[in-house]
Amino acid sequence: MDDAVDAPAVPEPIRRRRAVEVFGNRFGTLFNDEVVAPTGVEGQYLRWRWSHSGVVVVPTGPAGYLFVPTYRYPIGDVSLEFPRGGCDADEAPARAAARELREETGYACDASLLRRIGTVHADTGLIETGVHVFTAEVHDAEASTARPEAMESVTDPVWASREEVLTWLQKGSVTCGVTLAALALALAAGSLSDGG
Incomplete structure (x- = not known):
């Protein structure tokens, strides 16, 4: 029996056009980035970065x-x-x-x-820090x-x-x-x- 698993297709990335910091304190920084989707649609994406892992x-x-x-x-x-x-x-x-x-x-x-x-990521849709x-x-x-x-x-x-x-x-x-x-x-x- 073959234990190999086929790799899933790799989706196109959402590209950051500009990082926009909206809040920060000693714990971390909240961004509301300007982004471009793979379809070319422009929008915003909320992202939290902890100060430390x-x-x-x-x-x-x-x-x-x-x-x-x-x-x-x-x-x-x-x-x-x-x-x-x-x-x-x-x-x-x-x-x-x-x-x-x-x-x-x-x-x-x-x-x-x-x-x-x-390593795990607590919420891959919001938190960038592992x-x-x-x-x-x-x-x-x-x-x-x-x-x-x-x-x-x-x-x-x-x-x-x-x-x-x-x-x-x-x-x-x-x-x-x-x-x-x-x-x-x-x-x-x-x-x-x-x-x-």
């Missing part, structure tokens, strides 16, 4: 996978997520991932022990008190077995696109056990 870490351990219940202001609800955030200026992605894990869960993991498994995906094995003995940032609202992290995670997915309990993409990459990389 993002990180997400898939924590695993004997109890399964570690999620952080996080209140997300844009959706006005609690979201079950893997620890994630952004790199600080001049901070390596692995260090940022280890820092986010410690801040949001209280679990410590040396950056050198994190395994980078890929998110580095890591896995980390953590244990209860490594836990301390979580210290989230001032504008974060999180509760104690929760462990879920593989079966519980599958149930959550079936029920639509996990809707964070970054978390879902990170889980998919981790499963594809074989970094998550079949048990849990």
Whole structure:
């Protein structure tokens, strides 16, 4: 059996005629670019660029996978997520991932022990900046008190077995696109056990 997959056709690009910055702060810049579609039609395209790349870490351990219940202001609800955030200026992605894990869960993991498994784009129709995906094995003995940032609202992290995670997915309990993409990459990389 041939495992090769035919490459899909490559669509024509939408070309940027002019980058138009409409808003910026320390977190990033919002553009409303002047663009030209492959058909020749001119228009505008909204684009967000984070100041620094993002990180997400898939924590695993004997109890399964570690999620952080996080209140997300844009959706006005609690979201079950893997620890994630952004790199600080001049901070390596692995260090940022280890820092986010410690801040949001209280679990410590040396950056050198994190395994980078890929990059995802949170919303390819809007956000240009990628998110580095890591896995980390953590244990209860490594836990301390979580210290989230001032504008974060999180509760104690929760462990879920593989079966519980599958149930959550079936029920639509996990809707964070970054978390879902990170889980998919981790499963594809074989970094998550079949048990849990």
